[in-house]
Amino acid sequence: MNETAASPIEAVGEQTLDIADAAAKQGIDGLRSLLEFQLLHTSNVTITVGSLLAAVLVMVGTLLVSALVQRALGRYGKRTPSVNQASLYTLNRVVHYLLLAAGLLLALEVLGMSVTKFAVLAGGLGVGLGFGLQAIFNNFVSGLILLFDKSLKVGDFVELEAGTRGMVKAINIRATLITTNDNIDILVPNSEFVSGRVVNWTHRSANRRIRVPFGVAYGTDKELVKKAALEAAARVPFTLAMEGPEGPQVWLDNFGDSAVEFILAVWLTEEAARRNAAIRAAYLWELDTSLKEHGIEIP
Template identity: 45%
Template sequence: MAVIEQLQTWLSMPLLVLGDYTLRIAGVASAIGILVVSAIVQRGLSKASAAAAKRSGAHDQNVYIIQRVLKYIVYGVGLILALSALGVSFNNLMLVAGALGVGIGFGLQSIVNNFVCGIIILFEKSLRIGDFVELADGLLGEVREINIRSTLLRTLDNADIIVPNADFISSQVNNWTLNDDIRRFSISFSVAYGSDLEQVREAGLKAAEEVPITLKRENIMPDVLVTELGASGIECILTIWAQGEWVKRPGWVKSQYLTAIYNNLRTAEIEIPFPQMDVHMRS
């Protein structure tokens, strides 16, 4: 009994006194306990929702949205309960909310803006985990996480880039895999003037045949097009379609087709032109 009385005395000791408000050790311990329990509950709900979704066959993006919303709700409720355990009354919470409102007006608007944009991205489903996107500045990357303030992209160099959520709402974003994972690639190459264009076409289509990732369907077929009669040669493109993970590796895809095009042009003895310039000497 003496130990319990000593513990109660120790927990009731004040740590901070401000006017009518007294912060005690018991309140701090309770607040920490509530936050720890909130984290445990959040993890449990996340695992339970993932298991339930797996059994029902729900889409991964819907599962991700549910997990994120549950996380925000559990942590929000836990924070309110922790503040209550610290002795912060509802009136004081309103004062804090008013102070936060002033802070948002002066310096936190970007954080709130990113948070709201993150919620919009989650529910609008314009950006999903695993999507391959191209930003306005040309940055390419795969979406790995959509967090409260920012979205995590992993680039082709395996670098993690943190992009504010507001950038995806206010700027143009090219989502390569939004509705499907099929994309057309245009591989540019040149041939010399005087080349037989039918042979050029055959060499290009043969190159497409040799690369195993070439996708062929009724309305999706490889083709060779002449795009320009350039200064040094005839400019052509090989258009092919790829699907799946290959869409996320544009550099590798381009390298494979350029190699096949070069080998087939060389086999057909079709000349690849060098830059040319006519120089006239004046006496």
């Protein structure tokens, strides 16, 4: 009785399994057909949906590894204040570029493109796109030069040939990010730093000297002028020192048509070295106040 009753159930179960097995095989065959679908076919290269997905996964994995390495280096820099931050930044970028290059080569292999085939393809693209690719390659190489040459590093205050001034925030593959004192971000192609004239105000030392010209009426006591100018320098919080070789100096510069012209030369603190216009205005303000307090006429 039990065997006779179980037979229809077993038959239904076997039929269900057969249907599921057929559906699974059909799904697998459909997926295989999709993955083997050719997106590009030439005499040298055949790119399928599957190889393209695999290449994308390789690049995503490469980016994740690069992000983890950069995060680890960033944490190391924060835990070790004594480490040279500029060198750490250079190491960070170089490792990132090397990982990207390795990931790209592996992705090309997955796509079935050997380095030789890729070189031929890149050469053809280079001829087709002309100077556009040359400019990109030039900026990339210039970026590597900047990272290894150490003539420019993150945190430097620079002035470009075009007159742009600002702090270097990042040196990227194509361009360097500069932030001006007005908090404006400017992307400058890396090649401009290599081929153009660049003034690095903080390359060797963050401290620098500013020269503030001013004039007084003829007949004014020079020693009184010097005293008033030094008092003005002492009032400005950006003056580096009041004594020694880095103390402020007052120079007699010229005999003008209507005034005796002086220069107040002052060494600035690191903070002030990056704010040229605002600092000059601060010294002029205090010079005007101090000269008037001493009864010195300003023509």
